[in-house]
Structures are given as C-alpha cells and as structure tokens.
Amino acid sequence: MKNDFLTAILQITDEKHLPKDVVIQAIESALTATYKRNIGPVPEVHVRLNEHTGEFRIFAEKRVVIDVDDPRVELSLKDAQELPERPGIGEIAEVEIDRPADFGRIAAQTARQVIMQRINDAERDKLYGELVGHANDLYSGVVQRVDPARGVVLDLGKVEAVLPPQEQAPGEHYRPGQRLKVYVLEITKTPRGLQVTASRTHRNLVKRLFELEVPEIYTGLVEIKEIARDPGVRTKVAVAARQDNVDPVGACVGQRGVRIQNVVNELNGEKIDVAQWHSDPAIFVANALRPATVLRVSIDLATKSALVFVPERELSLAIGKDGQNARLAARLTGWRIDIKRPSDQPSSERPAAKSAAASHKE
Numbered sequence: 001m002k003n004d005f006l007t008a009i010l011q012i013t014d015e016k017h018l019p020k021d022v023v024i025q026a027i028e029s030a031l032t033a034t035y036k037r038n039i040g041p042v043p044e045v046h047v048r049l050n051e052h053t054g055e056f057r058i059f060a061e062k063r064v065v066i067d068v069d070d071p072r073v074e075l076s077l078k079d080a081q082e083l084p085e086r087p088g089i090g091e092i093a094e095v096e097i098d099r100p101a102d103f104g105r106i107a108a109q110t111a112r113q114v115i116m117q118r119i120n121d122a123e124r125d126k127l128y129g130e131l132v133g134h135a136n137d138l139y140s141g142v143v144q145r146v147d148p149a150r151g152v153v154l155d156l157g158k159v160e161a162v163l164p165p166q167e168q169a170p171g172e173h174y175r176p177g178q179r180l181k182v183y184v185l186e187i188t189k190t191p192r193g194l195q196v197t198a199s200r201t202h203r204n205l206v207k208r209l210f211e212l213e214v215p216e217i218y219t220g221l222v223e224i225k226e227i228a229r230d231p232g233v234r235t236k237v238a239v240a241a242r243q244d245n246v247d248p249v250g251a252c253v254g255q256r257g258v259r260i261q262n263v264v265n266e267l268n269g270e271k272i273d274v275a276q277w278h279s280d281p282a283i284f285v286a287n288a289l290r291p292a293t294v295l296r297v298s299i300d301l302a303t304k305s306a307l308v309f310v311p312e313r314e315l316s317l318a319i320g321k322d323g324q325n326a327r328l329a330a331r332l333t334g335w336r337i338d339i340k341r342p343s344d345q346p347s348s349e350r351p352a353a354k355s356a357a358a359s360h361k362e
Helices: 002-016 020-039 103-134 203-213 215-219 248-253 255-266 281-288 312-319 321-333
Strands: 045-049 056-065 074-076 092-097 138-147 151-155 160-163 179-190 193-199 222-230 234-241 271-276 296-300 305-309 336-340
Touching: 020 045, 020 056, 020 103, 103 179, 103 193, 138 160, 138 203, 160 179, 179 203, 203 215, 203 222, 203 234, 203 255, 215 222, 215 248, 222 248, 222 321, 234 248, 234 281, 234 321, 248 255, 248 271, 255 271, 271 281, 281 296, 281 305, 281 321, 312 321, 312 336, 321 336
Parallel strands: 056 074, 160 193, 234 271, 305 336
Antiparallel strands: 045 056, 056 092, 138 151, 138 179, 151 160, 179 193, 222 234, 296 305
C-alpha cells in the first residue's frame, strides 16, 4: 500500500499538473473520511501521510481532564504531561491513536474513489482560476453534439461550453465537427464541474471579432463606441479614431473590404454597417442611417429626438425592411429617429442648402 500511495501521488501530480501539497492534503482528507466512515464516528480525527515513506498516522484531538469518562475524546492530565506540549486542564491535546488492524485493507478498498473526487475538485478549482478571468472573451471551439433541448455543446480545449437555444443566432445551423467562435458569457463551478455558457447573439461577439481582425482597434487607435445588433440579420457599429490621421471606418472595412468581410463570414452573412461616431448628434444620426443619404437632421434636445429628411427615392432604404435600419440607428445613437420625405416639410421651412449633417463626409 505504501508503494501504491507514493506511485499515485507522483502520477497524479504529473498528469493533473497539480502541486504536491494539494494532492497530499486531498489524500489525507480522503483517509480521514474513510476512517470515520468505516471505523465509526470519532470526533476530530485526522490522518497524516508521510509523502516520503507512504506511511500514515492517525491523530485524535482530546480534552485534558483529571478523571477520564470517555477515552475517545478525553485525556488524563497525567498522560497529557508526557506530551512535548504539556497541555493543561481544559486544553486540547493531539494524541496519536492506534490504527485498527484492518484499516489498511479498508483504506485501500475505499480511499481511491474519495481521493479521485478530491483531486477532481482541486483540478476544477485550478482550471476555474485559469478561466474565470477570461469570461466575456472570444473563444474558438468545435461542436461536439447538438441537443435541441440543452443546446450546442462545444469543446473549447480545456473545458466544454454550452450554447443555449436562446444564445443561438437565428438562421444558424450547427453540426458536429464545425469550428465556431463564441463569446463566453459566464463561467461557474458546479458539483459536476465547470459550467461555461457561450453566446452567438451577444453584441460583444461582434466587438471581439473586430478586435481580432482590425489591428487599429486592438492597439487602441480606433475605438468602438457603440454596437446595435439584430443577431443573424444586421449590425451597426459606431467607431471613432483616437488620432487625427486615422480613418476609423476605413480601418474597419479594410483594403477591398477584406477585414469586414472576415467578420461577416464568421457571422454567417450577417450584414454589418460601420458608421463614424461624432459628438454632434445630428452628424452621428446621419452617419448611423447609412447607406441612406440624409438631407437634413433637426435635433430636439428636450425629447432627445431627431427629425430626419431623406430623398424620396431612399425613404424605404432609410427605414429598412420592417423598420430595421431606423431601429438599429436609433439604438446605436440613443436618439428617437423620425424619418420624413422633403415633401413632408412645409415649403417655408425647407432649407436652401444641405445641413452640416448631410454634407459631412466620413
């Protein structure tokens, strides 16, 4: 049994990449639990293992008294004075007790299961410590199986993640073996192990993908100010440059549209509009409504609403299918947007020239 314990310690520390003291503590706890379960309930008993020899000793905590009524929990003052610590009356002394003759056999039969459970707990804690700081991050995984009720199970390397039905983008279909990028929402510890919840609908998935594809965003030259998303259909992204000589929209689109196309491909064809953020709400609203052309924007600060005029032929483009373009622009800017034709404005109020919002070029 000694050799078995020593071999197990070395094997576990090597395979699980765990500190030896963690394994030793797990084994001692397992043997203590085994002793109590098989020998009987004994208060405050501890088993200690010698990591060099594989031998273990059993100690019990006993209160020092003058007259002993229960030798399981009490120690006479006379016997206590023979201990190196020489505890006094009422103090707790740790005393080595005899190991039952058949405890070695019982321990060998029952301790392994408890030991492995403790080791798995320690391994889970170690993995949790490594991963918890990476929640709200982008991961690449491989689809393991598709469960209509539970969701899609992904292998992320060290751990599995679940993509619940409500976090799956509309129109996407998943198959075993498919490689997929997901946004990790949460990492929690459960009795069964780590539970990782992922998403394909979160707007920050788009943000992380742009960080991956656009060096200017990763280095901080370009900042993503806001994202409005209808998962699986369309997304609008507002960007701003932190240096005057940087074109934020051009950086995101890339030469010949390569960068933005990579993001679109990862999102299975989801349309993406990149708009330049501006501190002037009229200009920002006009930019957010692209690809439609904006003639004029009137801002009402009291109601935080914007009245927008677009060419007659582009009214449907500005509003979008089922109002999607206008809705996403409103979410992106934080302004309520009302879109009108030029003919809807009284002739006396029609401007002779385009407003700054309409003439502004990104």
